Amino acid sequence: MLREATAISNLEPPLTASYVESPLDAAIRQAKDRLLSLQHLEGYWVFELEADCTIPAEYILMMHFMDEIDAALQAKIANYLRSHQSADGSYPLFRGGAGDISCTVKVYYALKLAGDSIDAPHMKKAREWILAQGGAARSNVFTRIMLAMFEQIPWRGIPFIPVEIMLLPKWFPFHLDKVSYWSRTVMVPLFILCSHKVTARNPSRIHVRELFTVDPQKERHYFDHVKTPLGKAILALERFGRMLEPLIPKAVRKKATQKAFDWFTARLNGVDGLGAIFPAMVNAYEALDFLGVPPDDERRRLARESIDRLLVFQGDSVYCQPCVSPIWDTALTSLTLQEVARHTADLRLDAALSKGLKWLASKQIDKDAPGDWRVNRAGLEGGGWAFQFGNDYYPDVDDSAVVAHALLGSEDPSFDDNLRRAANWIAGMQSRNGGFGAFDADNTYYYLNSIPFADHGALLDPPTADVSARCAMFLARWVNRQPELRPVLERTIDYLRREQEADGSWFGRWGTNYIYGTWSVLLAYEAAGVPNDDPSVRRAVAWLKSIQREDGGWGEDNFSYHDPSYRGRFHTSTAFQTGFALIALMAAGEAGSPEVQAGVDYLLRQQRPDGFWNDECFTAPGFPRVFYLKYHGYDKFFPLWALARYRNERYALA
Template sequence: MLRADGRLWIDPPVSAPLDGGESSIVAEARAALVALQRPDGHWLFELEADVTISAEYIFLQHYLDEIDPAEEGRIAAYIRGCQASNGGWPLFEAGEPDLSATVKAYYALKLAGDDPDAPHMIRARSLILSLGGAAKANVFTRIALALFGQVPWRAVPAMPVELMLLPRRSPFHVEKISYWSRTVIVPLLILMALRPQARNPRGVHIRELFLRPPEDEQAYITHPADARLGPAFLHLDRLLREVEPRFPRGMRQRAIQAAIDFIEPRLNGDNGLGAIFPAMANVVMAFDAIGRPKDDPAVQTAKQAIRKLLVDGERTYCQPCLSPVWDTALAMHALLEAGETIEGAVLDRAAQWLLDREIAETRGDWTWKRPLLPPSGWAFQYRNDHYPDVDDTAVVAMALHRADPDRYRACLERACAWIVGIQSRSGGWGAFDVDNTYHYLNAIPFADHGALLDPPTVDVTARCVSMLAQLGLGRDHDAVRRGVAFIRREQEPDGSWYGRWGVNYVYGTWSALCALNAVGEPPDSPAMRRAGNWLKARQNPDGGWGEDCASYAPAGRDRAYPSTPSQTAWAVLALMAAGEGAGEAARRGAAFLESAPRQGARWREEPWTGTGFPRVFYLKYHGYAAYFPLWALARYKRLLRGETRVPWGM
């Protein structure tokens, strides 16, 4: 039922099968999470991707001839350890082998000195050839191979650096692609124009991975995903190849300078261009290609940014980026739920650390669409001031508001104004950009990954609606009303919501239900009922919920998956938001969390539950198995104790 103030009450069950008193598991997990806080107040958990990032780290060292044999040996051991029994490397834990990831892993291991006749290399090579050979790898893999002279440059789609000179109204402009795409592509345009060759000091090749000699291959570039636009863009690609050699030399130099002019203000100190590995690696190679000396301060700083991504030890690997703001804000939510207060030093330090990272001065790329909007927001990483993250901003604002709305009023007002100001026309929010919906660009040959854009999504929109509602904007406020309408439109026929940034429908449904609860949606509304029924139907016999990254493919949509603590936590939180906290499904979900294996702050969780780009790039957030189960179990325990009000947007 609803209170008069619109907040949702959930009646506790008549008899609680779980102890509604103080939970030793909650207390232990809370203490363990507190113990992981850094001295300055923040949390940082590992962020693991598939082996392509670590393989590309090895590529970069051989490109530059700056190889640390001991470090390389540890990274190679990590890559070997991720190989599946079928010989390939998947994009996520227990996934199907991916051709491009396997090509990169094989080449990295061969660069590191692995014998191509070793059993693990033979298995990998056999799999690659069975999938069509390295010629069938994706665009980014073929670019890497072209830089090492393993394929001709005609294996790569035409992307002239002169694109940097096009006006903003042109069909292709860096404004029209996502933040991650533009920071990766702009230095790549320099490399594709200059076509440097890796130093490759050991002269390692992989000709054995091709069904025919790579110089004889004629069918490198295809784009079958879009039957309508794909052929037209393939024709345009052929035309560009014919005319590109005739571009005036002066125009090319102006274009390269325009790319450098884009890069330099966004270098982001020792956090790196875009604060993501592919952009950082590309800019180091681009600087090398234009002749910047190794002792150039910008070059040294860019390399330092890359080294910060290494998780060094027995499992040495390279992370795609760092996630301290996201981890800190979510840890705050979990600890607040578990009884930690802002009066204590733990959350006071965390809040101050976040306050110090508000992006209140830099006018980032989002100003291309909103030039008059005052800046605010938070990045995902330590610093990434040109690219505040909408999702992070909403989660940070809700944590600070929950901790002390009066104390943090000024920054909350700035964040609220910024979030309202960057809402897209559809009523939704993208992760970084406004109205980044130029979908035709995903049909160009370069975009075979299908992740060139940053359109509005349900999960980010839900977080924004939750934040605005928690900060006091009513359901009739234009931004809230339009956001709710977007969420309603995107509900799947079965009652779930698609999860763009987390795996997958459980994540999306949790996000959407929290938002609808925050704006006072009645639990018996059709949208809430259908979502609650979907969640209950997807519960596993052990009481938990699970869904792996294969659910992004149609064939994996309705499969059963083993339960995971983080996804079970999302489902339990979602059921409580939908008014189902007193039900059997929530009770069984909480019981699963109580009994699931745990070590310190983290519940044991092997499957990956984070998403970079659906069907292309996935993430294992090592923190998800720490703060989300604690959060859900603590909230459920509070409900059992009679603290039935659920007042927060998440």
Template sequence: MSETSFRQKLGATAIEQAIEGSHAALGRRQNDDGHWVFELEADATIPAEYVLLEHFLDRIDADRQQKIGVYLRRIQGDHGGWPLYQDGGFDISATVKAYFALKAIGDDPEALHMRRARAAILQRGGAERSNVFTRIQLALFGEVPWDAVPVMPVELMLLPRKAFFSVWNMSYWSRTVIAPLLVLSARKPKAINPQNVHVQELFKTPPAHVKDWIRGPYRSIWGRAFKGLDTLLRPIVPHLPKVTHEKAIAVAISFIEERLSAGGLGAIYPAMANVVMMYRTLGVPDDDPRAVQAWQALQDLMVEKDGEIYCQPCVSPVWDTGLSGLAMMEAASGPKGTKTPETMKALRKAAAWLRERQILDVKGDWAINAPSLRPGGWAFQYENDYYPDVDDTAVVGMLLQRIDPEENHEAIERAREWIIGMQSSNGGWGAFDIDNDLEALNHIPFSDHGALLDPPTADVSARCVSFLSQLGHPEDRPVIEKGLAYLRAEQEKNGSWFGRWGTNYIYGTWSVLCALNIAGVPHDDAMVKRAVRWLESVQNPDGGWGEDCASYEGAEPGRYKESLPTQTAWATLALMAVGRRDTEAVEKGMAYLAQAQDEHGEWHEEPYNAVGFPKVFYLRYHGYKQFFPLTALSRYRNLGTSNSGHVEYGF
């Protein structure tokens, strides 16, 4: 389709109207202090865990529990259980927790939805086949013995950085979840469970008769070796010196309390909930300031609407503000942009809000591997100073540089310094740590989710390359070249890149092509051409793109049963970044986006668009479907009216 026929089909002003509508809609969602924040939704697991937490503590809010019940019943799958994402397959661990939570809320076990869930669990081996975190939850309620849980002695907290099993070799999220969990495992508390709710009907074999709770399947020979070590340690751990045991508990508590803030430990639900249970187990009163703060952090994760409540895994204000700001900036740029005083005032307010949250005086856990590096990053959440995020920092840095490089100079330079210092030895960047890639740890029995580590990934690395390239300091070129070599090595055989933090190969390919462009890699480079061929090959007949989260589980990359605004935006941005703006593929993508927009200037999609841990925990960023299409439409317009047709920015 030529640009002329495209314009005729949509109408001469369709693109501009879509941009204006979306720009206004996104602008309305900005908070008075300058930031944006959208809902961040996961699966049934976290709302179910929250229900059980209230029963563990006997702090039951009956009205809230009923509304969580409405949410859980609505998202039950046709297979009788609960999936990890929209239209996903049955997941036994999520289903065990959801069933347990609904029974605690008061659902009749003989109700149809409960019978369907129970039958599905038993058909797939029973609750004894659920994952480690689910078995820990069951142990806290006395439903399984603590022998059902892998050996994780609290003495791990005493191991130095160089020790193989040190918590410092684990990712930030693992560290913060494990520290309070080790205290719980050491003390082995039992839930108050005031309504005496039990779920023994979910087991094919009575828990007391299960002979082997940790039986694979093992992902490597390491798994079998660690299973043997677990067996060896079980009779030894109870006889470790008491003085060492108590010292380890004290070290764990010190680690936790040093990192506590209004955002909770690590600002992620599992760690936050474990801290609340830990304090109760240690006898800390609920009105103690530490316990009050830990409890309030959980309450701040609740979302209530349409008679339902769910609990978010965390909140994403810095990420949402960075991406929304970039979308607004793109819409405001170009000869036909809307760079009005009102828009720039809103963006400067966002920049001021972001500058206030730059972490400049806390050396977080990342400093274990970079002790001389000055802080300079941003966290994902409102407050999480020990755990700034490389991806967020690169995005915020790009936005601040675009808004006003002079006013934001100091913040940008501190971010640049920190990003350079966070590069791993292989040239890539992880999300929170440097060289956090001791792969064998992913095979210990505790890590049946396979996500204990934070190794470099293509999507995060691409963002760092984009940020440094956008700044254009000649002395940074060796760092950029090392990053480019990493990205070149990471390309998949089909031409795509794996997207660790977004769904999935479309996300990764978009991230990398933008980075290659601004870093100066020629558009006719072989890896660019392979990526373009792959992206164009997975475009849908309606002009859009979509990808199923099942691609993390081996499904065909870049495919879904329908097109989605978010992934269509990623795909078209990727193609435009490498000089494909005037191709039929991009024009059809623009037509899809313009026609899918509603009368309020917004887009709608239900499928999940990101991942926490592949095969275990997926995410739906509610903001993606608003700010990414706006960015893509605005980029298309701006390139069409520029003299060079070249994308200036790596995003």
């Protein structure tokens, strides 16, 4: 980095007493210095990852399920929950969104468990809103499972998910290998809890019968959400299976329970937790308790520690993250700082980058590590990276591509082995249609989204344009060293062309939304050498320009996941999405356009005195339409990346 910066130092004005720093250079310097100050001693960056109020509410529910109540902690989580209630009394899935009945039911129950009176104004408003939606019986499957375990609804109000699923052969229409990694890790301990009808300890015997419009025992419409013919047929089979459940031999149930126990305990993942995601961790912790694993057992102790590590303390307020994102944050921060370093002679920056990249290289999952990911269609030896600090069973294709791209950008030959292994593994994870999913190849058993359990529509991990684009971005720069992978790249580019929307945009599965998807693909096109006059590129550029707001920025909220006509619209401008749009336009050769200049001006106006930007909105879906996230790092590095690239494009034109 320092060598390149020194070679172009003649482009920078001398630092003399008469030198006046330009607003652009000052903005880049301030954001860079602030970002560098947040690097951890080990070399990584990690920012908060905030979800809706479901997760902190579930933490309180877990404490009462287990009768392990920390009153002081509970009070702080309750403070967080109360502060996020909407004016109509509901709780939304993302800031500014419509109220969600399942989230609101869980928060109401959690606050009641924490001691809030049902006559308190905030509780009364929440209850009235829930009842206006049809009551708690209309909540989703996961919420109804919680209500069944707290003895608020009968077990017939939840899907039949017997633990004997563990014994099904791979050819069976439903098998663990046919669903996503997050579904597997959540479901396996849940099979145990539901099959054995485990009930919460609930020491205060707190109920929420006031949230039902019909007595839960008399309710006959728990599955009214099942509408399709296939779904109704599966529901009929499920009800038939529930009738036969008493006939299951005890030895078979015992064998299936043991297999489920062995499966999830093998994947407990130390202090990082089962699947490194909160819902799976909690299910595992509760299942360990039910199966008699004592509190002082190392597995149970670490299972609880993994959950508590997700807590974020903010004075009198505490919330729980769904997971953590250090690999993702460090990789994207590294790419941002590499862009900054192209025209900056800065020893501190160089040292920080080197340390961060070495930390990333050290986190590559060893080829011999146990994991569900080892099946590789290409038969190539390799290894990827997880999203979290540790998740060896489930490396993330998206993270692996971004990390590899950053390592390759360093031009450090010591990373060559990491890069070759990453390229081999990514190539082997390509789906048959040329695209890439986040964790699995060809995870496209769409009929499974019709089962009653899958009312969230997030059971699968199919290929998506954004993940595929980042794989192409890395492979395009790598294939000259490994030419045998060129067909993989070509199939990916063909897939991306097919995935382009009619208006020129691309859907963003893991970031909000069409702006994010379009940014992803245009960067991939640039790396792959797709010319700027290619019709696909021109349509994308025209779309991005058409949705620029009057203030020069870009903005899109999560409503576009619910109604595609909202794509790129109906939100105030945000710094992180303006960064996406600017980088995308510059990747398409638009650095000199007035739209890019206006976007840069917007970022310069919006920068805060501390060097960062502040976007209050949620930035990404965990699962479109049902679960959203706020990556607290996005408004810190994406605007800086865009400004640095703009400066570098100006130098290139000079």
